[in-house]
Amino acid sequence: MSERQAQELLQAADKRLNGWSFFGGGNKQEEAAELYEKAGNTFKLAQRWSEAGEAFIKAAGLFNKIPDTQYEASKSYENAAKCYKKNNPEEAVRALESAIMIDKDGAHFRNAAKHHQEIAEIYESEIVDLQGAMKNWEEAAHLYMADDSQAMVNKCLLKVAHFAAQLEQYDIAIDKLETVATASMDNQLTKWSLKEYFLKAGLCHLCTGDLVHTRQALDKYCTMDITFENTREYQFLQAILDCVDNGEIEIFTQKVYEFDQMTKLDHWKTTILLRIKKTINEEPSLL
Structure with missing residues (x-):
């Protein structure tokens, strides 16, 4: 029943769009867009989901041509993306990119960021x-x-750092983490992080692999936050840095185990630590 009603709404929208209008093109475009929206929801x-997405895309295209309906155009692209996410993620991305262009042109930066x-x-x-x-x-x-x-x-920025490290783009990850740390220093709600x-x-x-630069970075972090030197995290970093410097694989493994017992390591940290271990141990092994 819903599918048949949706098809009827599509036909009505097509007819309205292609028909003659006493009020001019803008009015019939808006009416057709609203019918496409109703078809999408039906x-x-x-x-x-694919048919719904296509109907919302048609609505968005019309709204985008009509003065003062850019918000409706962005919303229709957003609705199309929600439908396409069910079975066509590439089309969902394209719909959201169209919404972003509209939101940026209208200085709706928060909406564009969400997309x-x-x-x-x-x-x-x-x-x-x-x-x-x-990138996104x-x-x-x-x-x-x-x-x-x-x-x-x-x-x-923390998400950028997360993926940059996974992609072995460590300089980018470090830059983003340090940027967030600097922004968090004077905020009582975030300073604990x-x-x-x-x-x-x-x-x-x-x-x-640059151990000299690593030591300099740890010194800088202690200057940025005078409490850092007394934390478990700082002591752990110093311990494994010494292990890497001295080629002490067994002690490295023990230090990681001890830290994990006190502060559970997540998947990201475990992956990074395995990569560090491989710099002192050519044979991959579990921590």
Whole structure:
């Protein structure tokens, strides 16, 4: 029933769009766009996701041509993306990119940033393109900065660092982690996270193989936050840095085990630590 009703709405929209109008083209375009929207929502009820997406795309295209309906155009592209996410992630990305263009032109930076986040999540979980995910998290950070939303900027930059390290782009990861740490220093709500940011940045430094620069970085982190030197994270970084410097694989493994007993290591840190271990042990092995 819903699918038949949706098809009838599509036909009505096509007829309205192609028919003669006493009021001129703009009015009939808006009426046709609203009918396409109704068709899209009706296709959603029938769980016909591709057809729903196509109907919303048609609505968005018309709204985008009509003065003062850019918000409706962006919303229709967003609705199309939600439908396409069910079975066509590439089309979902294209719909969201169209929404971003409209939102940026209208200076709706927060909306555009949210759409970049959605694209990043699609790249991460559906398409599995970590470079694409990282790029969109960074774009979202820029737009949140324009919107003066520092907390969201920090969230996005941490995601950039996460993926950059996975892609072995350690300099980018370090830069983003240090940027977030600097922005968090004077904020009582986020200052407690400094040791986590410094730990991750320190691990990335170790992955570069530049031990001199790693020691300099740890000294800098202690200057940025005078409490860092007394933390478990700092002591752990110093211990494994010494192990790498001296080629002490067994002690490295023991230090990682001891730290994990006190502060559970997540998958990201475990992966990075395995990479560090391989710099002192040519044969891959479990921590």
